[in-house]
Amino acid sequence: MPDSDVRRYCQDHAEAFLADLIEWLRIPSMSGDPAYAGEVRRSAEWLAEAFRRTGFPTVEIWETGGLPAVFAEWPADDASASAVVVYGHHDVQPVDPLELWQTGPFEPELRGEELFGRGAVDDKGQVAFHLLGLRALLETSGRSAPPVTLRFLVEGEEESGSRNFRAMLQRERARLACEAVVVSDTGMWGRETPTICTGMRGMIECDIDLHGPDIDLHSGSFGGAVPNPLDVMAGLLAGLHDDQRRITLPGFYDDVRPLSDRERELIAKLPYDEAEWLATAASRAPYGESGYSTLERVWARPTAEVNGMWGGYMGPGGKTIVPSDAHAKVSFRIVADQDPLTVKKLFDDYVAATVPAGITAAVDWHTDGVRPCLTPLDEPALLATTRAMERAFDREVLYTREGGSGPEADLADVLGAPVVFLGVGLPDDRIHAPNERVVFPLLLVGAEAAAYLWDELATTLG
Amino acid sequence: MPDSDVRRYCQDHAEAFLADLIEWLRIPSMSGDPAYAGEVRRSAEWLAEAFRRTGFPTVEIWETGGLPAVFAEWPADDASASAVVVYGHHDVQPVDPLELWQTGPFEPELRGEELFGRGAVDDKGQVAFHLLGLRALLETSGRSAPPVTLRFLVEGEEESGSRNFRAMLQRERARLACEAVVVSDTGMWGRETPTICTGMRGMIECDIDLHGPDIDLHSGSFGGAVPNPLDVMAGLLAGLHDDQRRITLPGFYDDVRPLSDRERELIAKLPYDEAEWLATAASRAPYGESGYSTLERVWARPTAEVNGMWGGYMGPGGKTIVPSDAHAKVSFRIVADQDPLTVKKLFDDYVAATVPAGITAAVDWHTDGVRPCLTPLDEPALLATTRAMERAFDREVLYTREGGSGPEADLADVLGAPVVFLGVGLPDDRIHAPNERVVFPLLLVGAEAAAYLWDELATTLG
Numbered sequence: 001m002p003d004s005d006v007r008r009y010c011q012d013h014a015e016a017f018l019a020d021l022i023e024w025l026r027i028p029s030m031s032g033d034p035a036y037a038g039e040v041r042r043s044a045e046w047l048a049e050a051f052r053r054t055g056f057p058t059v060e061i062w063e064t065g066g067l068p069a070v071f072a073e074w075p076a077d078d079a080s081a082s083a084v085v086v087y088g089h090h091d092v093q094p095v096d097p098l099e100l101w102q103t104g105p106f107e108p109e110l111r112g113e114e115l116f117g118r119g120a121v122d123d124k125g126q127v128a129f130h131l132l133g134l135r136a137l138l139e140t141s142g143r144s145a146p147p148v149t150l151r152f153l154v155e156g157e158e159e160s161g162s163r164n165f166r167a168m169l170q171r172e173r174a175r176l177a178c179e180a181v182v183v184s185d186t187g188m189w190g191r192e193t194p195t196i197c198t199g200m201r202g203m204i205e206c207d208i209d210l211h212g213p214d215i216d217l218h219s220g221s222f223g224g225a226v227p228n229p230l231d232v233m234a235g236l237l238a239g240l241h242d243d244q245r246r247i248t249l250p251g252f253y254d255d256v257r258p259l260s261d262r263e264r265e266l267i268a269k270l271p272y273d274e275a276e277w278l279a280t281a282a283s284r285a286p287y288g289e290s291g292y293s294t295l296e297r298v299w300a301r302p303t304a305e306v307n308g309m310w311g312g313y314m315g316p317g318g319k320t321i322v323p324s325d326a327h328a329k330v331s332f333r334i335v336a337d338q339d340p341l342t343v344k345k346l347f348d349d350y351v352a353a354t355v356p357a358g359i360t361a362a363v364d365w366h367t368d369g370v371r372p373c374l375t376p377l378d379e380p381a382l383l384a385t386t387r388a389m390e391r392a393f394d395r396e397v398l399y400t401r402e403g404g405s406g407p408e409a410d411l412a413d414v415l416g417a418p419v420v421f422l423g424v425g426l427p428d429d430r431i432h433a434p435n436e437r438v439v440f441p442l443l444l445v446g447a448e449a450a451a452y453l454w455d456e457l458a459t460t461l462g
Numbered sequence: 463m464p465d466s467d468v469r470r471y472c473q474d475h476a477e478a479f480l481a482d483l484i485e486w487l488r489i490p491s492m493s494g495d496p497a498y499a500g501e502v503r504r505s506a507e508w509l510a511e512a513f514r515r516t517g518f519p520t521v522e523i524w525e526t527g528g529l530p531a532v533f534a535e536w537p538a539d540d541a542s543a544s545a546v547v548v549y550g551h552h553d554v555q556p557v558d559p560l561e562l563w564q565t566g567p568f569e570p571e572l573r574g575e576e577l578f579g580r581g582a583v584d585d586k587g588q589v590a591f592h593l594l595g596l597r598a599l600l601e602t603s604g605r606s607a608p609p610v611t612l613r614f615l616v617e618g619e620e621e622s623g624s625r626n627f628r629a630m631l632q633r634e635r636a637r638l639a640c641e642a643v644v645v646s647d648t649g650m651w652g653r654e655t656p657t658i659c660t661g662m663r664g665m666i667e668c669d670i671d672l673h674g675p676d677i678d679l680h681s682g683s684f685g686g687a688v689p690n691p692l693d694v695m696a697g698l699l700a701g702l703h704d705d706q707r708r709i710t711l712p713g714f715y716d717d718v719r720p721l722s723d724r725e726r727e728l729i730a731k732l733p734y735d736e737a738e739w740l741a742t743a744a745s746r747a748p749y750g751e752s753g754y755s756t757l758e759r760v761w762a763r764p765t766a767e768v769n770g771m772w773g774g775y776m777g778p779g780g781k782t783i784v785p786s787d788a789h790a791k792v793s794f795r796i797v798a799d800q801d802p803l804t805v806k807k808l809f810d811d812y813v814a815a816t817v818p819a820g821i822t823a824a825v826d827w828h829t830d831g832v833r834p835c836l837t838p839l840d841e842p843a844l845l846a847t848t849r850a851m852e853r854a855f856d857r858e859v860l861y862t863r864e865g866g867s868g869p870e871a872d873l874a875d876v877l878g879a880p881v882v883f884l885g886v887g888l889p890d891d892r893i894h895a896p897n898e899r900v901v902f903p904l905l906l907v908g909a910e911a912a913a914y915l916w917d918e919l920a921t922t923l924g
Contacts, residue, residue, distance in 0.1 A: 032779030094781050100677070160779050201682060205780045214744035215562070218894040220663060220866025223795055224765035225756045226740075227749040230790075231703070231768050237696035278688075282676035282786075285820030287689040294687045303686035306693050307783050308774035313791060317494030317622055318667045318828050319556050320793045320867075321769050321894055324744075328692075329775060331782045333685055358747030366780050404682025405782075432680040432783055 003391050006451045009136040010444045017447075018110065018440065020050065021128045024090075025108040025117040031067050031091035031160040040156045043090045044068040047127070047154055054131045055138070056152075062172070064164035067091065067156035071175070074134075076149045082179040082461035083149040084454070087411060088127035089158035089185060092119035093432045100434035114437045121438035122431040126184040126423055127154055129443045133450030140451075147458040151176055155407070158185070161205065161367035162407040169414040179461045180381040180418055181411045182453065184446070186402050187425030189270060191439065194393040195400045196385055197421040198377065199299070203405035204340035204369030205307070205331035208233070208351065211360040216312075217322040227358045229326035230311050236354050237328060240304045244290040247304050249346040257336045257374075259300050267295050270398065280428045299401035303333045333403065340369025371409030374401075375419055384456040385420040392449035422449060465853055468913045471598040472906045479909075480572065480902065482512065483590045486552075487570040487579040493529050493553035493622040502618045505552045506530040509589070509616060516593045517600070518614075524634070526626035529553065529618035533637070536596075538611045544641040544923035545611040546916070549873060550589035551620035551647060554581040555894045562896035576899045583900035584893040588646040588885055589616055591905045595912030602913075609920040613638055617869070620647070623667065623829035624869040631876040641923045642843040642880055643873045644915065646908070648864050649887030651732060653901065656855040657862045658847055659883040660839065661761070665867035666802035666831030667769070667793035670695070670813065673822040678774075679784040689820045691788035692773050698816050699790060702766045706752040709766050711808040717800045719836075721762050729757050732860065742890045761863035765795040795865065802831025833871030836863075837881055846918040847882045854911035884911060 010017075029043035030036040044061050051059040051072035058073040070090065076083075095105040095118050103109045108117030115125070134146065153176065155165055169176065189195040212229035213222070242248050259267075272295060274286065288297040297303075307330065312323035332343050348363055355361045375382055377399065389397045402421075412419045424446035430436045472479075491505035492498040506523050513521040513534035520535040532552065538545075557567040557580050565571045570579030577587070596608065615638065617627055631638065651657040674691035675684070704710050721729075734757060736748065750759040759765075769792065774785030794805050806827055817823045837844055839861065851859040864883075874881045886908035892898045 032777075032781060034778060094775065094777060094779070096775070096777065097678070203682070203782065205782060212745065215892065215897075216559075216895045217743060217745075218866060219765070219767045219769060219793055220665070220795060220864065221889065221893070222743050222745075222760065223767045223793075223865065224763055225748055225750045225759040226743050226745040227747065228768055230771045231699060234696040234699035234768065234771070237693060238700035241693070281679060281684050281688050283674065283679075283684075283688040283820055284822075285689065285818070286687055287818055287820055288687045297687040298684065301686055303681070305681045305685045305782070305784060306690055306696065306774065307681060307781055307785065308776045309692045309696070309788070310772040310776045312768065312770035313556070313558070314770045314772045314789070315494075315556060315558065316496060317556075318791060318793065319494060319769055319894070320665065320667060320767070322767060323769065326771070327776070329780060331681055331685075331780065333682060356747070356749055358745055358749055360746075402682065403685065404680060427683065430677065431683070432781070433678045435677075 005140040006136045006448055009140050010132060010447045013132060014444055017128070017132045021125060022108045024124050024128065025119050026106055028106045029091045029156065030094050031157050032094050037067060040067040040091050044070050044156055047090050050131060051152065054135060062168060064157065064168050066164040069153060069155040069168060072152040074146055074150045076147055077145045081148050081458060083151060083177060084457055085176055085178040085181045085411070085415060086130060086150060086152045087181060087183045088154045089123045089156065090127065090154050091156045091159050093159045097434065102435055110440060113439055113441055115440045116435060116437045118436050120436055121425045121429045122436065123185045125438045125443050126425065126446065129446040130184060130450045133447035136447060137451040137454060146454045148454050151178060158406060162370060163367040165407045166410045166414065169410055173414060176415055178415055178417050180420065180457060181415060183406065183408050183419055183421050184423050185406050186421045186423035187427060187429065188423065189398065189400055191426060191442065193271060193398065194389055194395065195398045196382065196389060197402045197423065198399050199336065199374040199401040200372060200408055201333040201335050201403050201405050202338065202340055202370045202372035202409065203331055203333050204343055205329065205366050207364045208328045208330060209362045210326040210355065211324065212358060213322060213324050216324050219320040219322050223322055226322060227356050228322045229359055230323055232355055232359050233309065233326035233328055236351065237306055239354060245288050247302065249350055252346055255338045255342065256302060259296060264296065266399065270400065298403040300335055302335050302338060305331050307331055333405065334372055336372045336374045338372060340371065344369065370405045370407055373409040373412060373419060379418045380460045381418045381420045381457065384460040385422055385453060388449045388452040388456045391452050392445050422453060467602040468598045468910055471602050472594060472909045475594060476906055479590070479594045483587060484570045486586050486590065487581050488568055490568045491553045491618065492556050493619050494556050499529060502529040502553050506532050506618055509552050512593060513614065516597060524630060526619065526630050528626040531615060531617040531630060534614040536608055536612045538609055539607045543610050543920060545613060545639060546919055547638055547640040547643045547873070547877060548592060548612060548614045549643060549645045550616045551585045551618065552589065552616050553618045553621050555621045559896060564897055572902060575901055575903055577902045578897060578899045580898050582898055583887045583891045584898065585647045587900045587905050588887065588908065591908040592646060592912045595909035598909060599913040599916060608916045610916050613640060620868060624832060625829040627869045628872045628876065631872055635876060638877055640877055640879050642882060642919060643877060645868065645870050645881055645883050646885050647868050648883045648885035649889060649891065650885065651860065651862055653888060653904065655733060655860065656851055656857065657860045658844065658851060659864045659885065660861050661798065661836035661863040662834060662870055663795040663797050663865050663867050664800065664802055664832045664834035664871065665793055665795050666805055667791065667828050669826045670790045670792060671824045672788040672817065673786065674820060675784060675786050678786050681782040681784050685784050688784060689818050690784045691821055692785055694817055694821050695771065695773070695788040695790055698813065699768055701816060707750050709764065711812055714808055717804065718764060719798045721758060726758065728861065732862065760865040762797055764797050764800060767793050769793055795867065796834055798834045798836045800834060802833065806831065832867045832869055835871035835874060835881060841880045842922045843880045843882045843919065846922040847884055847915060850911045850915040850918045853914050854907050884915065
């Protein structure tokens with residue numbers, strides 16, 4: 001089976017693949033907003049049908065107590081072949097500010113090589129390429145089943161913290177038994193620099209609600225003599241960092257695995273250009289923890305980030321009040337070997353110790369958080385993935401990490417198998433932002449790499 | 463003219479007075495929201511017609527370049543009599559959060575003794591009582607004109623910073639010539655403790671807009687390596703106070719007139735009960751500048767207050783972004799002898815010095831602010847007002863200050879006359895908040911005091 005047959009198959013079927021993906025992207029499966037729960041379910045049903053069309057003998061929608069996941073299994077002919085779990089997600093981020101989208105987030109549109117739409121790359125496009133890749137492998141090789149048993153698990157709560165994921169893994173551990181986990185929810189260094197991700201940050205996020213006076217007060221009559229919840233919120237958030245941009249929670253860095261000299265050398269070898277990075281970040285200046293480079297900050301250092309904040313009068317003109325309430329959304333990115341539940345406790349204690357008398361504070365954690373993960377560079381499944389990627393891209397593949405978070409650590413932990421990443425996203429795909437896109441030809445290369453991967457893993461894993 | 467005739471007149475005409483006031487309160491004259499400019503004009507026209515019905519020979523709507531004021535003049539028969547300017551305002555505060563109103567803010571309703579509605583006490587009710595008081599004086603005394611020349615000036619931009627007021631005063635200085643200014647836009651210590659206000663804080667307010675990345679960024683991919691405008695806003699606002707709750711702007715306190723020992727003694731003589739005050743403030747604990755009592759903080763000390771703050775994701779669930787923008791509304795209350803324009807410059811400098819590279823800051827000052835004012839306790843016009851109040855309330859009248867702000871300092875400054883305050887509001891009238899109300903019988907006592915005031919001032923001023 002020369003690689004060019006697989007490549008030709010993917011290109012010949014690009015149009016139908018695109019049409020299918022667009023259909024899926026039209027479904028607004030935003031898991032963060034309870035109003036869209038029905039759409040997440042519709043997305044799961046669409047995907048289940050797509051697995052059936054691809055030929056998977058077993059396709060199931062798995063209820064989680066929250067939003068549904070999709071499970072699809074295709075056993076290898078050889079009963080002694082290894083099994084591989086493939087992970088992705090079919091839910092998407094919210095879309096506001098809606099007015100910044102050039103075309104509707106759920107009206108996907110191909111402009112040139114770019115396919116625009118919420119979920120185009122995160123993560124529907126990267127789940128979809130596996131279906132094309134598997135058809136390419138089977139059609140061009142004449143086989144009726146993959147060389148390893150494939151077990152796809154595509155969840156519907158990744159963008160809202162995967163709150164039922166770990167329990168589902170534990171419940172279905174037997175049916176998800178495997179020798180390796182392939183995660184397709186990440187990106188590469190660049191279109192000309194294919195890379196494989198070896199680690200992700202973990203995350204935990206919360207809403208903070210501060211309540212002061214029971215009514216909005218006239219700031220003339222009362223201002224200066226009662227605590228203002230917006231002012232207290234500002235102090236609470238500002239106090240999270242010291243002037244070196246280190247997080248001030250006592251003991252926060254105790255579990256952080258320090259970057260080794262070797263890791264810092266490898267990161268420094270990547271063709272990094274700060275001006276380019278800033279352009280991708282649509283930003284004018286780097287900023288962050290003293291003593292670390294931008295890549296180190298994003299990949300290997302924890303953060304505390306304010307994602308949203310509101311309270312008081314937000315309309316036109318002025319309204320001179322001491323407001324009753326202040327709200328904020330805060331998320332922590334954490335790195336190996338931090339535990340999200342430890343961070344949760346540290347922050348709860350900090351809030352309780354920081355708010356003055358007269359202010360009531362409530363911290364609502366959305367989930368128990370997502371653990372960080374790191375894959376060793378000598379992991380055999382990682383080497384197999386590297387070969388598959390190199391065949392598809394016709395060039396050397398390097399390694400990166402990702403600053404984002406997913407339930408990968410749970411996969412490794414519960415399933416007891418190494419996790420590798422196969423993803424073709426780019427840094428400027430605007431995931432989680434308006435005008436998310438995917439470079440469509442990269443999805444075809446991703447399909448090609450996926451087609452090669454199962455033989456590579458069969459060879460490696462036996 | 464025994465006082466009881468005036469009192470009886472006010473009580474006999476209470477029903478018609480209430481009906482008139484309700485009609486006026488139905489007009490949503492919110493000057494802070496440009497969408498309501500037409501309603502502010504309608505309010506001015508209603509008031510002009512009410513002055514005409516009262517018998518004022520000269521009634522004019524004065525254009526200001528912004529929202530209209532109402533001028534009404536009634537000369538004394540004696541051409542050598544003194545002239546008095548009476549100041550109030552016919553615009554009102556915004557009404558959100560609307561859902562907290564028990565009845566519509568512009569559907570006034572008398573429940574027991576309380577009249578609910580936006581503007582009931584701030585300030586339509588307190589302008590209206592003058593019309594009833596003047597009719598009471600004329601009808602019960604059989605005179606055809608007041609004993610002093612009355613010049614009412616009722617502006618339409620007080621709740622949005624009186625941005626055209628000073629220019630109007632300067633332009634119309636000749637027609638506003640007077641020996642005293644009576645301001646009816648304040649309150650009393652309590653229903654059982656009638657008081658006269660002798661000073662008000664000044665104020666200046668602004669919007670702050672911080673811009674970071676040009677798009678909302680994924681907080682995993684970029685978090686920790688670019689400045690987050692919400693985080694910078696939190697630091698900027700938190701940094702405005704030190705741990706003694708003193709404002710940190712360098713030189714901010716240079717022009718503050720310190721409280722004298724005598725003033726602090728007088729304040730301490732008022733029947734102040736902290737638990738009651740907190741109940742009125744719907745708050746659980748006092749808070750503020752070290753070394754000052756609650757009344758001193760509110761009346762005689764400057765503040766920096768966050769009135770509103772917003773940015774990033776504010777919907778349900780989470781959205782892990784580094785947001786593009788952060789916004790806040792900040793107001794400073796200032797005291798004699800601070801200048802709002804000095805505060806403006808100090809804050810502009812502070813913002814420019816505080817925001818890091820990568821964040822663009824804009825501070826938009828709504829107006830040039832409002833000056834603070836203080837009336838000396840031995841001022842003859844104040845003594846005349848005290849007598850009128852004591853006749854209406856049948857008891858001793860004490861002195862307070864107000865923490866709120868109005869254009870009183872401009873009146874004193876431009877017109878070159880002492881300013882005295884005649885107001886019957888109460889601390890728990892919920893001005894600027896949902897469910898604003900006035901204790902209706904107090905408006906009738908206010909009318910009575912207004913009826914006595916013109917003879918008292920004629921005697922004092924000659």
